Amino acid sequence: xxxxxxxxxxxxxxxxxxxxxxxxxxxxxxxxxxxxxxxxxxxxxxxxxxxxxxxxxxxxxxxxxxxxxxxxxxxxxxxxxxxxxxxxxxxxxxxxxxxxxxxxxxxxxxxxxxxxxxxxxxxxxxxxxxxxxxxxxxxxxxxxxxxxxxxxxxxxxxxxxxxxxxxxxxxxxxxxxxxxxxxxxxxxxxxxxxxxxxxxxxxxxxxxx
Amino acid sequence: xxxxxxxxxxxxxxxxxxxxxxxxxxxxxxxxxxxxxxxxxxxxxxxxxxxxxxxxxxxxxxxxxxxxxxxxxxxxxxxxxxxxxxxxxxxxxxxxxxxxxxxxxxxxxxxxxxxxxxxxxxxxxxxxxxxxxxxxxxxxxxxxxxxxxxxxxxxxxxxxxxxxxxxxxxxxxxxxxxxxxxxxxxxxxxxxxxxxxxxxxxxxxxxxx
Numbered sequence: 025x026x027x028x029x030x031x032x033x034x035x036x037x038x039x040x041x042x043x044x045x046x047x048x049x050x051x052x053x054x055x056x057x058x059x060x061x062x063x064x065x066x067x068x069x070x071x072x073x074x075x076x077x078x079x080x081x082x083x084x085x086x087x088x089x090x091x092x093x094x095x096x097x098x099x100x101x102x103x104x105x106x107x108x109x110x111x112x113x114x115x116x117x118x119x120x121x122x123x124x125x126x127x128x129x130x131x132x133x134x135x136x137x138x139x140x141x142x143x144x145x146x147x148x149x150x151x152x153x154x155x156x157x158x159x160x161x162x163x164x165x166x167x168x169x170x171x172x173x174x175x176x177x178x179x180x181x182x183x184x185x186x187x188x189x190x191x192x193x194x195x196x197x198x199x200x201x202x203x204x205x206x207x208x209x210x211x212x213x214x215x216x217x218x219x220x221x222x223x224x225x226x227x228x229x230x231x232x233x
Numbered sequence: 234x235x236x237x238x239x240x241x242x243x244x245x246x247x248x249x250x251x252x253x254x255x256x257x258x259x260x261x262x263x264x265x266x267x268x269x270x271x272x273x274x275x276x277x278x279x280x281x282x283x284x285x286x287x288x289x290x291x292x293x294x295x296x297x298x299x300x301x302x303x304x305x306x307x308x309x310x311x312x313x314x315x316x317x318x319x320x321x322x323x324x325x326x327x328x329x330x331x332x333x334x335x336x337x338x339x340x341x342x343x344x345x346x347x348x349x350x351x352x353x354x355x356x357x358x359x360x361x362x363x364x365x366x367x368x369x370x371x372x373x374x375x376x377x378x379x380x381x382x383x384x385x386x387x388x389x390x391x392x393x394x395x396x397x398x399x400x401x402x403x404x405x406x407x408x409x410x411x412x413x414x415x416x417x418x419x420x421x422x423x424x425x426x427x428x429x430x431x432x433x434x435x436x437x438x439x440x441x442x
Contacts, residue, residue, distance in 0.1 A: 136398065180397065180408055181415070187396015188389065189345065199389055206390070210415035 041078050044068045048089045052130030057086060057137060086134050087145040093131040094148040096124055101155040111168030114159050118178075118211075119204045122185050126200035127193070132186040136179060153178070170213055181207045250287050253277045257298045261339030266295060266346060295343050296354040302340040303357035305333055310364040320377035323368055327387075327420075328413045331394050335409035336402070341395040345388060362387070379422055390416045 047068040051059045061082060065075040079085040100120045107113030125132045135149060153175055163169035185203055190196035256277040260268045270291060274284040288294040309329045316322030334341045344358060362384055372378035394412055399405035 177411070177415070180412055181393075183398055184390075184393035184396045184412055187393045189392055202386070203389055203393055206386070206416065206419035208419075209421070210417075210419040212418070 040068075040070055040074060044070060044075060044078060044085075045089050048085050049128070049130055052086070052089060052133060053128055054130075057082070057130075057133050061085070083145070087143075090128075090131050090134050090145065093124060093128055094145060094152075097121065097135075097152050098148060098155075100124065101152050101159070105155050105159045110159055110162035110166050114156075114163040114169060114211075115208050117156060117159065118181075118208055119201070121182070122200045122204040122207070123197065125182060125185055126188070126197045129186060132182060136183055136186070168213055170211055173211055177211070181210075249277075249279055249283060253279060253284060253287060253294075254298050257294050258337070258339055261295070261298060261342060262337055263339075266291070266339070266342050270294070292354070296352075299337075299340050299343050299354065302333060302337055303354060303361075306330065306344075306361050307357060307364075309333065310361050310368070314364050314368045319368055319371035319375050323365075323372040323378060323420075324417050326365060326368065327390075327417055328410070330391070331409045331413040331416070332406065334391060334394055335397070335406045338395060341391060345392055345395070377422055379420055382420055386420070390419075 044064065048064050051064055051067065061075060061079075062072050064085070065072045068075070079088065101117055103120075104113035104117035107116065125135070134145065156178060157175050160169055160173055160175070164171055164173065181203075184207075185200055188196055188199050188203060190199050253273065257273050260273055260276065270284060270288075271281050273294070274281045277284070288297065310326055312329075313322035313326035316325065334344070343354065365387060366384050369378055369382055369384070373380055373382065390412075393416075394409055397405060397408050397412060399408050
């Protein structure tokens with residue numbers, strides 16, 4: 025085998041890998057993570073054997089497909105955590121993370137489902153949530169974030185962000201920005217009157233003026 | 234033909250109709266409104282001819298499938314509009330409508346897509362949105378609802394509510410209640426400092442303390 029053909033084989037292999045990842049990202053974004061591996065192989069135009077040689081499990085494919093987004097997610101929470109004003113840092117994270125998720129629905133699905141065996145992915149997710157949890161504590165201490173905020177609220181609004189549909193990706197991203205702003209206000213401490221203890225309206229933040 | 238067999242034929246027809254509607258609601262809720270009519274017929278165990286005889290168009294099927302929900306939706310906004318405190322009325326509508334939508338994802342899909350040819354359905358939707366618009370105006374005048382609230386914000390949070398996933402219907406409804414409370418706070422007037430004019434952080438409601 026000449027150097028040239030080895031080169032070409034390597035290049036083919038890389039092309040296959042890139043094409044599989046590209047197809048996987050597109051499929052996960054539009055159809056969720058449940059699409060079978062065989063179907064991904066079919067759409068990428070490779071045999072199942074080739075797919076399984078590169079990505080032995082669905083988890084490994086998910087992890088590699090969203091490696092870049094997970095790194096971006098980590099950078100966003102790091103940036104927020106580094107802000108000397110924890111509430112401003114918290115808000116920056118919400119805004120940027122909503123934007124990141126609005127650009128890739130597949131990542132939202134992956135982030136929410138938290139594949140238990142995708143070690144790298146789960147570590148990235150845990151890092152993001154732990155860092156955000158610490159930032160939230162500081163924002164509470166600063167009196168700007170609601171005391172009853174829990175990290176599940178972040179997952180909740182990320183899922184909700186994933187439900188936003190629009191006629192174009194640009195319109196969806198714009199809608200996501202508006203939604204981020206609403207979520208931030210929802211998390212902020214406000215001078216709303218205390219909840220009136222009423223059976224009918226328990227847990228409501230509304231009260232008669 | 235005896236009276237008995239006529240009765241039985243009518244009863245069969247009604248059974249068919251009820252089964253089609255039941256299947257349609259289930260299919261729309263889990264797979265959206267794009268499922269073909271033929272597939273709905275197949276799952277309901279009737280021939281396409283029977284389906285089309287009862288529901289000549291997808292629109293007519295959607296309208297009848299969600300007739301009850303649309304009536305409930307109208308009753309909710311009427312109740313909110315009748316509250317002498319417009320902000321409390323507005324909040325009641327958000328809470329109850331999120332709950333209604335959390336119980337039936339198909340209705341959310343139908344409400345958002347606003348089928349242009351489903352006259353009855355579109356009228357019900359327009360009535361709900363117009364009534365809610367008038368209530369929102371009054372809640373703004375009362376100083377409790379943000380001046381920049383637009384009716385599209387309501388559609389936005391309804392879509393977002395539709396994105397919430399949970400392990401069980403009960404958990405999803407509970408998550409929706411939390412989300413309704415966040416959305417209400419997002420819509421409320423708050424003492425957040427005015428937006429700092431900054432290129433990087435335009436449209437943000439956050440400001441340094």
